Amino acid sequence: MNVACIGAGYVGSVTAAALAVLGHAVTIIDIDEMKLDNIRNGKSPIYEPGLEELIRKTAGQTLSVDTQYESVGGADVVFICVGTPSKADMSADLTFVKAAAARIGKHLNPERYTLIVMKSTVPVGTTDMVTSILEEVSGLQAGLQFETVSNPEFLREGYAVEDVFYPDRIVVGSESVKAEAVMKALYLSMLTRDVYESLRELLPPVPEGRPEPVWLRTTPTSAELIKYASNAFLAVKISYINEMARLCDRLGSDITEVAAGMGLDSRIGNKFLQVSSGWSGSCFPKDTAELLATARKYDCDLQIVTAAVRANHEMHIYCVKKVQSKLKSLQGKRIGVLGLTFKPNTDDARKSQAEVIIRELCELGSHVKAHDPHGAAMFRSLNPDLPVEYCDEPERLADKADALILLTHWDCYLTLDWANLIRKMRTPYVLDTRNALHRDEMLSFGYDYEGLGI
Numbered sequence: 001m002n003v004a005c006i007g008a009g010y011v012g013s014v015t016a017a018a019l020a021v022l023g024h025a026v027t028i029i030d031i032d033e034m035k036l037d038n039i040r041n042g043k044s045p046i047y048e049p050g051l052e053e054l055i056r057k058t059a060g061q062t063l064s065v066d067t068q069y070e071s072v073g074g075a076d077v078v079f080i081c082v083g084t085p086s087k088a089d090m091s092a093d094l095t096f097v098k099a100a101a102a103r104i105g106k107h108l109n110p111e112r113y114t115l116i117v118m119k120s121t122v123p124v125g126t127t128d129m130v131t132s133i134l135e136e137v138s139g140l141q142a143g144l145q146f147e148t149v150s151n152p153e154f155l156r157e158g159y160a161v162e163d164v165f166y167p168d169r170i171v172v173g174s175e176s177v178k179a180e181a182v183m184k185a186l187y188l189s190m191l192t193r194d195v196y197e198s199l200r201e202l203l204p205p206v207p208e209g210r211p212e213p214v215w216l217r218t219t220p221t222s223a224e225l226i227k228y229a230s231n232a233f234l235a236v237k238i239s240y241i242n243e244m245a246r247l248c249d250r251l252g253s254d255i256t257e258v259a260a261g262m263g264l265d266s267r268i269g270n271k272f273l274q275v276s277s278g279w280s281g282s283c284f285p286k287d288t289a290e291l292l293a294t295a296r297k298y299d300c301d302l303q304i305v306t307a308a309v310r311a312n313h314e315m316h317i318y319c320v321k322k323v324q325s326k327l328k329s330l331q332g333k334r335i336g337v338l339g340l341t342f343k344p345n346t347d348d349a350r351k352s353q354a355e356v357i358i359r360e361l362c363e364l365g366s367h368v369k370a371h372d373p374h375g376a377a378m379f380r381s382l383n384p385d386l387p388v389e390y391c392d393e394p395e396r397l398a399d400k401a402d403a404l405i406l407l408t409h410w411d412c413y414l415t416l417d418w419a420n421l422i423r424k425m426r427t428p429y430v431l432d433t434r435n436a437l438h439r440d441e442m443l444s445f446g447y448d449y450e451g452l453g454i
């Protein structure tokens, strides 16, 4: 099929590269020449494990790039994958979605059927709004020459390549049988593992235990809400386990065992019960905020989601308080922060917990040094006002430090020479907010080691 993909961000570049590997002719359209140049040269515009390999295999062959929308005229399917940042009132800003829809509308070909797929995470009702814009700009009628469908993405950053090829579910929000048939044809190879046999060499290995994907057709508004409701539910689950970790700190129980015991109940499941300094990143904060904004608009009080958001912020602050109570005062203390991205295996430092935690540490008078193997540049550009000393080597954070805080459990931190690092520190306190280091080993090296809820 001929596919146009508007937006070369985290979602667009992964979706486009995956479809190109599966043999579709894909054009990525974006205004950012630098991103497009990278793709043209077989490079990934973002740090996402496995993505560069896919782009290298397809660039100049089944994958091309453009700043213009001409290819929309020859496309069977057009994906909208543009950004939807939060506005000041925390609702989603649809400027880019509307602009993309208007430009697509100008290039729709009345001689053929084109399916427009809403992939970006958008407030409930947006797919219908896009239909209206397309009708208005093109003068065509939805249902004849074009149709729209909501097809939310569920890609985890850091595992996006695995998730795009081996999804748990493909949600298609459309009333139209024809639109569903086009989506099925497009996603055919993602629907059954057998088809992968012929492509085995091009694809990442099938993850162990991952079930066959489920195809779900529903209405556009339900599809849109499935995305928000899923992310908010996961956020609630993490806020819940983090709350239990705080209780464990008081009771002297071990959250690792509590979470493992809870996870054995198949109704609860063992995923998303990993303690942290709070969930963050470009999805959960934005999606919970938008869900609450939508609910407010419809005069509906979402108490559980509201509480999860509040508890999450308190979890960030709880980590600072732990360090503060250990060091008595943070005034003039030298703190090293390991990890600036919201989780490992991504360079994405948007809305990372590090921002809130470092800001609080600085306000309380600490001198903060920080390191991240891939996200320092983005973090720095997003937080130019933060008086942080960025280091290229994580070991430098230990120099005369009063505390090291492990925020993101990158592998490179787990394999640090902890046995020797302690000698550089002024006070050998380590707060491990992911419970990722070995407590007994850290204690045996002489650290004053604390995790969360252990």
Ligand code: UDX
Pocket: 153, 154, 155, 156, 157, 158, 231, 234, 238, 271, 272, 273, 274, 275, 276, 277, 278, 279, 280, 281, 282, 283, 284, 342, 343
């Ligand atoms: C999420 C959804 O998982 C994905 O389906 C959706 O499409 C996009 O949003 P992502 O934001 O990439 O993906 O990260 P995810 O792995 O879900 O983690 C979100 C946050 O929760 C991170 O800060 C992570 O560190 C934290 N987390 C996750 C925990 O604190 N504990 C856990 O057990 C799992």
